[in-house]
Amino acid sequence: MAADEILPEAMTVATSTRSGEPSARMVLLRGFDERGFGFFTNYDSQKARELAENPRASLVVYWPKLGRQVRISGAVVKQSAEESLQYFRNRPLASQLSAWASPQSSVIANRQVLEDAVAALAAKYEGTSVPLPRHWGGYRVIPQAIEFWLHRDNRLHDRIRYSRQPRGGWRIERLAP
Numbered sequence: 001m002a003a004d005e006i007l008p009e010a011m012t013v014a015t016s017t018r019s020g021e022p023s024a025r026m027v028l029l030r031g032f033d034e035r036g037f038g039f040f041t042n043y044d045s046q047k048a049r050e051l052a053e054n055p056r057a058s059l060v061v062y063w064p065k066l067g068r069q070v071r072i073s074g075a076v077v078k079q080s081a082e083e084s085l086q087y088f089r090n091r092p093l094a095s096q097l098s099a100w101a102s103p104q105s106s107v108i109a110n111r112q113v114l115e116d117a118v119a120a121l122a123a124k125y126e127g128t129s130v131p132l133p134r135h136w137g138g139y140r141v142i143p144q145a146i147e148f149w150l151h152r153d154n155r156l157h158d159r160i161r162y163s164r165q166p167r168g169g170w171r172i173e174r175l176a177p
Contacts, residue, residue, distance in 0.1 A: 003065035012060040013039065015050040023050065029061060030087060036140040037072055038079060040087055042104035043135045051076050057141050067151030072143050074164075079138030088132045096130040097121045147175070 007028070014024040023046060031038040037059060041047060051057065058073040088096060101117035108114065121130075143164065150158040159175035 003063065005063050005065055008063060010061075011039075012058075012062075013047060014058040014060070015047050015056075016054055017050055018053040023047070029059075030138070036074070036077075036142040038083075038138050038140050040079075040084065040136070040138045042099070042102065042133075043137060044106075045104040047105075048139075051139065057139075059141055069149040071147040071149070072141055072145070074142045074144035076139050076141050079140050081132075081137065084137035085132045087138060088136070089129070093122075093130065094118075097125070099136045100130070100133050152177075 009029045010026050011029050012024050013027050014022060016022045025047065027039045027041065027047075029037060030040055055076045056074065057076045058071065060069060060071050062069045088099070091099075097118050098114075100121050101114055143162075145161060145163050147159060147161040152158065155177060157177040159177060161173050161175055162170040163173070165171055
């Protein structure tokens with residue numbers, strides 16, 4: 001990327017429980033198309049539990065060096081097993097092993113627990129492909145609204161919101177900063 005952003009695909013995913021308790025964390029945007037914006041995670045994680053209770057999320061991608069941000073909000077669906085497998089097979093081996101080794105969002109005794117699990121899995125799958133864990137896969141956020149933000153030094157930032165319309169298409173509106 002021209003601005004030398006570190007991890008330009010990093011984004012915040014904000015979810016909430018059924019009762020409205022919010023939480024947010026960083027994940028990596030792993031594709032987007034006309035169906036929505038994708039990311040992958042452990043289906044036993046806090047975010048996955050919250051998405052099961054309340055299948056809506058907001059995403060924020062921010063590029064400080066460029067002075068730009070994109071906010072996306074909408075319904076969330078799981079990606080197909082085939083899409084998850086295709087992405088999983090393209091991940092580095094260390095990432096595949098960590099998907100198996102980490103009981104994401106669970107309390108662990110120490111880091112050595114993870115290191116030992118990865119070492120055991122590396123030995124187990126040496127010379128063979130690592131299978132897709134049943135507890136791991138993708139989600140897609142189907143955008144209901146997308147907002148583009150552009151920094152201006154005078155604080156009169158540009159904000160343009162696209163809102164999906166019930167009968168198709170998008171309404172485009174300028175928002176005050």
